[in-house]
Amino acid sequence: MVMPGHLCPYGLKSKSILERKGYKVDDNLLTTREEVDAFKKAHGVETTPTAYINGEQIGGYTDLKKHFGHRVLGKDDTTYAPVIAIFASTALMALAIVLNLYEDFSVLTWLKWFFATSMVALAMQKLQDVGGFVSGFLGYDLLAQRYVPYGYAYPFLELFTGIGMMALIGTGSTLVWLVAPVGLFIGAIGAISVIKAVYIEKRELKCACVGGGSNVPLGFISLTENLVMVGMGIWMIAIVV
Template sequence: MTTTDIIDGPDTARAKSKGTEKTASLYRMAMPGHLCPFGLKSKSMLERKGYEVDDNLLTTREEVDAFQAAHDVKTTPIAFIDGEQIGGYTDLKKHFGYRVLGKDDTTYTPIIAIFGSTALMALAVVLNLYAGFPALTFLMWFFAISMVALAIQKLQDVEAFVNGFLGYDLLARRYVPYGYAYPFLELFAGVGMMALIGTGSALIWLVAPVGIFIGTIGAVSVIKAVYIEKRDLKCACVGGGSNVPLGVISLSENLIMAGMGIWMLGMWLSA
């Protein structure tokens, strides 16, 4: 492809995407210092959908600028199907019927990924360390590992987590440093519970109260914000900037933390 082909404009691009077979024209950035990931994803999607792709690489800044000017677009890649300009990767997803999340849309995908992974880890631990399948022990491992995984999500960007947390947590809104301490407290409680499951150690008295404290405050905060005040908020349970809605997931997280603490103390006292 020459620079002249690029400047020819959208009519040329549309014509190249027409034919008796499923054909698509794709224009994507592939410069020496930058290979556009969305261009590769667009090409892969088109091929998976059965299209023969006329793949046009924009290898210099001049070619990119010329293409954008000729087609009146601000970004690349741009795909054409059956003579129609579809657009970039997100536009292709919409064209093929995939769900595209908007800024205010919600999703439970992060929670499903985390809890699915932690359940498998707990299963691996129980099958490796215990005879048979003690269901209660599996649940304890699952809850403890989940607490650690959720704490890691928050610790990736504590500032972003705190920004979301301050929207609903009652204690953090009165004492902001608690918001910064929360991920570390959750990590401490989760790791501590993992270390003490089944040991009967008195160190449970150092760990369990932390889970009970932060879990109880969190649960009360979610109940007040969501179920009493009816506020529509995003949950900071998987870190800042997530699209997980505040509600049953965050409430469950906090009840599990508090419940784990009470459970472990009860088991120690009954031993």
């Protein structure tokens, strides 16, 4: 579909994948709503684009991906892609910070920055749709189930903890007492909730750790996120005691 104000992205992606596979593409553009409706009726399809290979109707972009053996996620299929993207990015951010601010590279210092930046990144994901996050969070968090407003506060508390840790890393400041208890509290409640839901009750749930619309399975990732908050809270308190 190539109409005023709309250029179909799936048409472009379909054309691209066919060309990458070595096909010569005869691209037939639909430039008016009438042409689109006529095409759908003539070919018995509900959406465009529709690709044909050697006269055989394959279908739209998703059908093309399946045809060429690419993985296509269903509505309920789970994936770790969001957390891999976040943690890979924050790991590189932490590395850049350490190389820029410190004379010598220390794995421990890198880990502190990695954990702190990861918490901020995860909080940002939740804050994009707090309502959606809370809907998923209520499925397993024990405190949010008893007191729903805690679910709405959680992303802000996580952001506060992550930024606080970034500001206080290596300072030994008594301001740690404002930040560390928050991380300890939300991390401990979260860890207990995940252990109960996943490892005791054996429930299969989606994790709200990267936002309410994600298909990340609840389990190791969310448990690790919470245990890291607990560990960072303990470490921050330890350096000022």
